[in-house]
Amino acid sequence: MITKGNNVVVGKNVKFGENVTIGHNVVIYDGVEIGSYCIIQDNAVIGKQPTRAKNSILPEVTTLPPTKIGNGVTVGTSAIIYANADISDDVFIADLATVRERVTIGDKTIVGRGVAVENDCNIGAFCKLETNSYITAYSNLGDYVFVAPGVITTNDNYMARSKERYKHFKGITIKTGGRIGANATILPGKVINEDGAVAAGSVVTKDVDTGDIVAGVPARKLKEVSDDQLLKNQ
Known part of the structure; x- marks a missing residue:
């Protein structure tokens, strides 16, 4: 059964599982797949094709494949999920969040x-990306990663100057069990290794070794992460 609010727009060939609840003013684009027991709240947009600014450095893109959403997913009010996103089971996407293409x-x-979460990112299972954190394009996060509120990640060491930068865009990597404290900044290409932890307000300019704070x-x-805080001991 599908329960729909007012002014819902559903594109062509959209597939729904069982017991899907859709709020008011939701837009679901062509070909989107939504699993069973999902909740799509008011004003959400799912499957939006990206647009490109005239002066963007990104290449022109053709129409991307539709978004796929697993079972038990909640999409909050005014959240936007772009085309070619793949959302696994029981993911919770809160109000006003943005998940970009691929x-x-x-x-x-x-x-x-x-x-x-910008384009071309891979986010693992059981992660927590907290309020107003920013995951830059081309980043990879493992499982059980914690990103505190206000964290900023970056991928451009040239800060939009010179064409040289085109060859060096690189997102950040947080391996399984990595944790980032509130308002920390991670510079392009840096790696937080397994169980690495970054204190609040820090600026990471070098890779963080496994189990280091x-x-x-x-x-x-x-110092090193204490034994009782290691992922394997949780």
Whole structure:
């Protein structure tokens, strides 16, 4: 059964599973697949094709494949999920979040209020991306990654100057169990290794080794993660 609110727009060849609830003013584009027991709240947009600014450095793109949403997914009010996103089972995408094209999100991950996950990112399972964090394009996050509110990740060391930058765009990598504290900034291409932790307000300019806690501007090793905090001991 599908329960729909007012002014819902559903495109061609959209597929629904069982017991899907759709709020008011939702737009679902052609070909989108939505699994069973999903909740799509008011004003959400699913399957939106990206548009390109005239002065964008990104290449022109043809029409992308439709979005796929697994079972038990919640999409919050005014959230936007672009085309060719693949959302796994029991993911929670909160109000005002944005998930761009060619993004994958693993099972039971939480994408918090106002979070932006830019294009071509892979997000693992059981992650928590908290309010207003920003995951830059071309980033990879493993499983059980924690990203606190206000975290900023970057992919352009040239800050939009010179064509040289085109060859060096690189997102960040947070491996399984990595954790980033509130308002930290991660510079392009940096790797937070397994169980690495970044203290709040830090600026990460070098890779973080497995099990290390780093802090400061620039971030330096403070100590090692205690045994009781390691992912394997949870």
